[in-house]
Each structure stands twice: as structure tokens, then as C-alpha cells.
Amino acid sequence: MSVASSSAPPAGDLRPIAVIVDREGLGDSLLKMPFLRAIARAYPGRPIWWIASHQTSMAHELAPFVLPLISNVIEHAGLTRPPLPVVGRLRKLPPFELVFDSRTRGLTVLLARLFLSHRGFYCCLPGYLFSSRRPPGRFARPRGIAARMLSLAEAAIGGPVDWEGGLPVSD
Numbered sequence: 001m002s003v004a005s006s007s008a009p010p011a012g013d014l015r016p017i018a019v020i021v022d023r024e025g026l027g028d029s030l031l032k033m034p035f036l037r038a039i040a041r042a043y044p045g046r047p048i049w050w051i052a053s054h055q056t057s058m059a060h061e062l063a064p065f066v067l068p069l070i071s072n073v074i075e076h077a078g079l080t081r082p083p084l085p086v087v088g089r090l091r092k093l094p095p096f097e098l099v100f101d102s103r104t105r106g107l108t109v110l111l112a113r114l115f116l117s118h119r120g121f122y123c124c125l126p127g128y129l130f131s132s133r134r135p136p137g138r139f140a141r142p143r144g145i146a147a148r149m150l151s152l153a154e155a156a157i158g159g160p161v162d163w164e165g166g167l168p169v170s171d
Contacts, residue, residue: 015097015119016047016071020079020112021056022103028145029057032102033066035149038161039100040069042153046097047071053079053103080108090115098122100152102145122152131155 017039024032040048049072050058058066059073079086086108095117101109102124109123113130120132124141128134135154142148153161 014046015095016049017043018049018051018093018096018099018116018118020051020099020101020103021053022080022105023054024052024056024058026057026061029062031144031146032149033062034146034163034165035100035153036066036069037165038150038153038163039098039156041162042157043097049074049096051077051079051093053077053108079112080105083107083111086111087115098156100149100156102149102152120156122155124148124152128155133158 019032019036019039021028021032036048048070050056050066050070051074052059053076055075056073058070059075063073078089090112093116097118098120099112099116099118100122101112103109103112104124106125106129109125109130113121113123122131122133123129125131126141127139128141131152133155135151136159138151138154142151150161150163153163
């Protein structure tokens with residue numbers, strides 16, 4: 001896993017997918033694994049960047065398990081506040097194909113929607129406010145983290161997602 005330090009486009013000019021999270025302990029990260037599997041399978045070969053405003057277990061405890069799926073983890077990205085510096089940090093990131101924002105503070109999500117370059121934006125706000133589109137047949141967001149994240153993948157893909165799988169464990 002690496003930490004991005006420039007806004008250079010990825011190799012091959014293939015726009016990555018961004019997943020923006022706030023602060024993730026091991027439990028939250030594990031709950032997002034089905035979502036990660038779903039987007040990796042739906043967009044094979046496209047790099048996935050996991051961007052945390054604070055810390056994320058994807059860079060630590062889960063790193064050995066997510067290395068095949070996540071090409072770049074950025075921790076302590078400072079995408080929460082104050083708003084003006086957040087705008088500058090967002091503008092330094094490269095263009096993304098899709099952005100999935102798991103945060104629930106309206107202002108921080110709106111800043112990402114407005115100041116990241118992207119071709120599709122999906123977030124967990126009520127009614128999927130600021131999202132490019134809602135999941136088919138759904139108007140209200142699910143209650144749990146795992147179901148919310150899967151609903152964002154369904155919105156981007158336009159239907160059911162392939163998320164099942166497990167984590168390899170040692171003997």
C-alpha cells in the first residue's frame with residue numbers, strides 16, 4: 001500500500017475509483033469489505049483509492065487482505081474541516097472515474113462532490129442527496145453501514161452487485 005503524494009494521473013490514464021471514509025476502526029472496515037469486493041468485481045483492473053480523513057484499518061490490520069483490491073490508501077487526508085483547506089486538499093487529488101463517499105456530514109460530502117473531478121458521485125446522505133443516482137427501487141438509505149455501502153455500489157452499477165466472499169486465514 002502506498003500513500004499518494006501527487007495528483008498525477010495513474011498509469012495508463014485509467015481514472016481510479018475513490019472511496020472516501022472518515023475514521024475507520026477494524027469493525028467499520030470489515031463491514032465495508034463486501035462493498036470493496038463488489039466494486040472491484042464490477043470494475044476489474046480499475047485502481048481503487050481508499051481515502052480516510054483520519055485513520056483506517058485498511059492501511060493496517062486489513063492491509064494484507066485488501067492489497068489485491070486497493071491500489072492506494074491515503075490516511076489523515078484532512079477532508080473534514082476547516083472548509084477552505086479541505087477544498088485545497090480535494091483539488092490536489094487526481095480525477096476519479098467514480099467517487100463513493102461514506103461520510104454523513106452534509107458539508108464535507110458536498111465539498112467532495114463539488115471539488116473532486118469525477119464522472120460519478122455516490123454518497124450515503126439521506127435520500128442519496130448529492131448522488132449521481134439512487135440504487136434501483138430505493139429511496140431511503142439502509143440503516144447499517146454494510147447495507148449502505150452496498151447500496152452505493154448498486155447505484156453506480158445500476159443493479160445487484162457481486163459481493164460475496166471471505167477472508168483467507170492462516171492455519
